[in-house]
Amino acid sequence: MLDIGPIHRKEYELVAGRSGAPAKKIRQNQGAEKIVIAQAPGRIHFLGEHGDPDSGLYLSAAIDRKVKVAVSARKDNSLRFFAVDLSERKRTTLANLKYKREDRWANYIKVAIHIFANLGLIAKGLNFTITGDIPQQIGLASSSAIETASAVALRSFFRVKIADSELVRYLADTHTAFFGKKSEPADYLIGLLAKQDQFLVVDEADMSVQKVKSPLIRCKFLLTDSRVPRMGIDSELETRKREISAALEMLLQSRGGSSFREIPATELAESAGNLPEEIRRRSLHVVQEIRRVLDARDSLLHTDIPGFSRLIFHSHESLRDLYEVSCPEIDWMVKRAQETEGVLGSRMAGQGFGGCTCTIIKNEAVGEYRKRVEDYERIFGFRPVIHEVKLATGSRVVAK
Secondary structure (H helix, E strand, C coil): CCCCHHHHHHHHHHHHCCCCCCHHHHHHHHCCCCEEEEEEEEEEEEECCCCCCCCCEEEEEEEEEEEEEEEEECCCCEEEEEECCCCEEEEEEHHHCCCCHHHCCHHHHHHHHHHHHHCCCCCCCEEEEEEECCCCCCCCCHHHHHHHHHHHHHHHHCCCCCCHHHHHHHHHHHHHHHHCCCCCHHHHHHHHHCCCCEEEEEECCCCEEEEEECCCCCEEEEEEECCCCCCCCHHHHHHHHHHHHHHHHHHHHHHCCCCHHHCCHHHHHCCCCCCCHHHHHHHHHHHHHHHHHHHHHHHHHCCCHHHHHHHHHHHHHHHHHCCCCCCHHHHHHHHHHHCCCCEEEEEEECCCCCCEEEEEEEHHHHHHHHHHCCCHHHHHCCCCEEEEECEECCCEEEEC
């Protein structure tokens, strides 16, 4: 066992599950005070990323990679944080609860603390212990999972009745205020409301979630991490957002409205002379992606797997050619997947310029897919990592 000290030992054993004993027995044996542990999943967007920045529409799911957060009370006013996987500690106080760059992962727990402090529920210090297995830096919302798991743990710890819909609003607003940048409400909706073996159609315009049972019974979901260094991409992504905002303003001047959902793709196709070509391409991706999400939902509801497959591949083509956030390494992976019999769809996932691909594949084709990506390291110099995931349920309390 790691040398973690007495402060977090009880949480460590419960969260990491190293002792093998039931949570209740561990508490009895150690004389531990109240401990609550909650978990929240990572998520994958199958469609909808890089869509309308103000009212996103996604086809998504939670995955069976998660973050667990344990919380217990302290007798002083200190807030103590321990990351099991990093063997790393952070600390602060309620009076000094603010963003610190050096606190990294602990900042996301602070978001949840802010919510309950503002509700007047936190008067003393708290211990937090965190562990997880969500792959990092490939667009699986691990930071949102920390926030969600922490908030769910605190909700149970203080026995306060806050509906999931209200908790989403608290998380989104507090994240925006704490970090000074827009949050992604869809991540919280997925983290709280997802169900096993179900896709979610998540609409940020009205904060609704439609659940669609997956018809892909004999399929696996592979996340292939390209390992491409993703440095200096923030400016490129900000440029894309500015172009989208400019396009929307131009397009709505003559027709009214408030979002890309009110603009048909045919109108963009006919506006070649009125919009700068680059801006028109970005806008065309957004409008077509909105339509793809709705069409994919219908395909899943009607078990139209070929139709669903085409939409996934077309989405990647659009990210590559219109929105231009892919890269040669990712394009190579998608092409290898498309050439593999038994692959039902593959596209870039995450912010782009690297990251991972998400591939939907029949069980019997996984071995062939793995063989086809063996050449990747020889060609590009990076060794890919393949994560096999399942569609999972949302956050829950696992011990209290």
